[in-house]
Amino acid sequence: MPLTVDPPGRTPRSLVSVSVLRAIAIPLSVGLTLLNRPDAAAGQSFRDTSDHWGGDCISQLAAENALNGYPDGSFRPNHPVTRAEFAVLMLNSFPDVRPRYQDEPEFRDLSTDHWAYSSIQTAYRKGIFVGYPDQTFRADQSITRIEALAILSTLIRRPDHQRYRERGLAIPPNPQQVLAEMVQDAQETPDWAQEAAAAAAASFLIVDYPNGRHLRPQAASTRAEIAAFLCQSRDWHGLVPLAAVAGNQHFSGHPGLAIVQEATIRGQAAWFDRQRERVVRPVPPAGWQVQELGDLAEDRVAALFEDESGTRRWGYFDHEGQLAIAPEFSSAAEFSEGLAAISQQDQYGFIDATGQLVIPAQFEAVQPFHDGRAAVRVQGQWGFIDRSGEEVIAPQFVAVSPFSEGLARIEARPSGKSHYGFIDRSARAVIAARFKEARSFSEGLAAVCLEIPETGRERCGYINPQGDWVIEGTLGIGGDFSSGVAAIRRLERGSHVEFGYSDRNGDWEITSESLTQELGGVARDLGTFVDGFASLRVGENAGVIDRQGRLVVPLKFSAIGEMAQGYARVHYGGVWVSYVGGYDHSAMPFYETNLESGxxxxxxxxD
Incomplete structure (x- = not known):
């Protein structure tokens, strides 16, 4: 394989490496049309793929006229793909790639009567293809797996990434480590392909049937493997056996989890029952398809439906997957205390579990019911109603939070600045709106920060429902209490910043020293404990600790989602990419981050 001819460091890490384009001497793009040769017959079913591991993927691509078979009705899934065939595939897949070069290539081993001559010429001018240093193209040579994966990782086009990169997958900051965690033969990856292979791995493009544990970089790519790479590149991850995809070994092997994961990434509807023992596959009403699902709450799952005309409406399934409330709402929230917020014509109200509108859609905005009260906004101000829809606290606040432990946080702006306080269920201001920041009450305490005008400093800590300080001296607003502890930061010994979990008396239960020793690095983004577990991060990696501060889920995930019923939803392989999100009033750029791949x-x- 030729070495790169571009100078090192020419392209920033967050962008597609042009050096990879010129190094691998193959078409760098991703496509949806396989082997569009003159003798290929389109639109046929294949007699040799029904029992093949890649059959579902191949059938889906064929159904969209994205690939072709042979005149004898076969697909020949185990046959290798040549570089010429791949050149045609790339051109048909990316007709919008603009030409880069005006000169004509002169490949000494490519005659003008070769069936793909014109396509190879065009691919060269578009910068998709280059030849080898000896001026050969090797059109009939099989394309290797690493070459094909490098192609896909370099020129995949994702619409949601257009703001900061036109094409290509994000390159992980530690490509060798990513590959080593994904495949067992990572050391066989050639130097020129390390970054591209890591990007492909992080996006779960590597398919190795049957167990997904090897890259096999120098092996010839078969037609079935190319189809599998394409399905993965289109996020059709359920069409290839999950066990064959490198990276899926980092998720649980629970059969039900695999079913839900497969259904979700196929865009289908499925969820677990409460005990995580059974997978529910709901059946939408005739003429509708499920586009989005909420979470199971009080035996109801909110669902966004779309009909054949493109009309979208929200309705609900019951916990068994049967339609409980027909799709008729513009938006729908989860049920809480027997009622759910819905909207009709930009007005919000509440329905009961049968779908009956018990509180008419008449509010500008609403919040879920908590402690028998729901916050509603009328003419820009917030108040509260009870379950019958009767106003119990007149709209008068700039903003509010739901009632928690008998108190609701309110926001006031008497002098243009936001101040927070708390009211009880009778609207009595039990704690005056004097705090710069405040969180809702949890386990009898609320995190607050008070600005001291005389010094310009902050006094932060926790107060009780009477407004008395219980814990003082935290740096900034602390986390919510759960399982008897809350995540805080505090100065110790005058200037040393400690972070960890404090009990209700302000004493450390999990110290920063113990966390650093356990994690091997400085922890950040300390989460709230849920059922005895909390997420946190070290650098860009997330893991989970137990109530004793022991690391029980390795620091290898890019994000940790909900934790419930003994399972955690996790994101693996993601790359955090920074980009300019916009400019402030002084024309200075501000940066945002986005989680890509994974x-x-x-x-x-x-247990």
């Missing part, structure tokens, strides 16, 4: 799945938490 895949969501489930892991089982320790």
């Amino acid at each position: 895949r969501w799945g489930y892991i089982k938490l320790p």
